[in-house]
Amino acid sequence: MSGLASYACFFFTVALTYGVATLGLNLQWGSAGLFNVGVAGFAAVGAYAAAWLTAAPAAGHWGGFQLPIALGWIGAMAAAALAAAILGAITLRLRADYLAITTFGAAVTIELVALNAQTLTGGPFGIAFIPKPFEALADRPLAFGAANLALVAAVAALAYWALERLTGSPWGRVLRALREDEAAAASLGKAPDAFRLQAFVIGAALIGLAGAMQAQFFGFIAPDNYLPVLTFQVWVMLVVGGSGNNRGALLGALAVWALWSFSGTALAALLPGTLQARGAALRVVAIGVVLAGVLLLRPRGLIGERATVSRHISG
Amino acid sequence: MIAQILVDGITSGAMIGLGAIGLTLTYGLLRFANFAHGEFATWGAYLALLVAGAIGPADPLGPLTFGWPLLAALAASMVLTALLAAALDGVLFRRLRRHGSAITLVIASFGASLALRSALEFGFGPQPWYYTRDIAMTVRLGPGMRATWDQLAVLGLAIVLMLAMHLLMTRTPLGRAMRAVSENPDLARLAGIDPARIVRVTWLLGGALAASAGVFLGVTVQLRPSMGFELLLPLFAAAILGGIGSVPGAMLGGLIIGIAEAASVPLAGAQYRAAVAFVVMLAMLLVRPSGLFGGRGG
16 A cells, blocks of 8 residues: 555656646747757756756766755756757747757757766766655655655646746736737837747756756666657647646646556556567657647647636626 | 768768758748658668568679669658658648648657657667678778768769759759749649649658668668657758758758768767757858758748
8 A cells, every 4th residue: 555655656756847847848838939849958958967966976977066956956947047048049039940940959969968978977877876855764665755746746836836927927928929929029019039038948947957856856867868759758748738828737747647657557568578678669659649639639738728818808 | 081071971961962852842831840751761761671671682783782672672662651751741740730830730740750760669679770781892982082882872873863853843844833832832823733732742752752861871871760860950950051942952951961970070979970960050040040042941
């Protein structure tokens, strides 16, 4: 019974870290209409920054500052935000789909650096022994899992609350106005590039935070964790949940992570041993088909964006 | 040294150019960046492997490592991959075009790309495959310049395909119609051109050319499930470099990316080769986002 409970804690902990990343992507795509295909890259930047800041010194990689985990997470957000600011400054003034291509390229390049800059990142072996929050509780699995879940739930709730405030504010209104009709919004004196860059940077910081939290909960990172399939997962979460809606983003993260975990267990049980390694590939096919189905049949997702109508009209 | 970089760069650049033609055409025509385009190259390569395997072994042609079965397989795989590209459009993209925005198509293509690649990985496993295990014989082209006969044959075939594509686009009514729809679909419709037919033809051509690039990559390197996905960034870079929608631009862009990648190997090491396309592309977007041939960018 306690095994099941600690598994549930672990499941929701991981799902909520994805939820934070999906919230970040929702600000970029759902509110600002910015197409980020480099989610995995920003998550990697956050994860490696947190690992460098909080882990103990080791021969295999750079860093080892042994800072408190909270500082590691702030550093992760700052690093991802910086990467987004540089990339955004170059590409946000271009047409929307160029942003998609350049963020994709950035993610590929970041993965290459993680894989090959051995002295910095530990190369293919990654970074191990990243300190976990509440390590003192580690010999009591249920308490350990519950404490971790409480922590990530608090972070996710804080991110949700902040984003609801942001997107409901005049700032959020300008973002949506720019997404719908850039020329009209610009004619009202709103600088499109500045607003977009802010949304892109804040969203990337949240994705970096999600990467850092995952690194800290798993205690180990390697370049394999940041393949394009991660980007794809977060996108499917947002599309399934309903982009433009923060609650939808969280719900999508839970639903898709449940589907992902369940399909992994099911394939492991159904496929013979020789096909196990290839079974992982089938899982991606299944999620791809789910995405296509949602896009075709229910483009608004589980909960779509709320219609924003002036109170003077709706009365 | 420099001469050798040119030889390697031009052969890989020709393959990038072949793949980029289809990408730039669908991009220009349908206004969306198709992240699944690289998978057409992968599927083309593996389909040719299946066809060549079904035909059975034959004596290699002259100093090459492959015989006529692979050439037949190349033709068959181009046809099959063209149909795959058209089918993907019919099942997914055409329906989304009706009610979705261009960017919904990009998400869908990203999903299709992962699904297509994973399906191949399920079927063939993650390990590399080869069309043949024979050692490729090299030929000395000049001082410090060597190429395999395979590389030269592939380069020759790529040039023939590119020339044919260029003639098709500039000298035939079909090519004129394709350019017209890409420039202005409404005006083209007024002139009696059926845009839906042109879209179908563009997918068929793009899929076939990508398949040829995949087969050539398989001949000169190896077949892996991720080969097309790794080609994607160079393809986009070539299309943007040449200007979206421009066929000669894609060929020239491919050549530039291929040479830049080959030149980077002695400077930064082979492991960063894939990042070169990204850097060249960023530089181009900073300086001249519309591309060398002034396509529909910016």
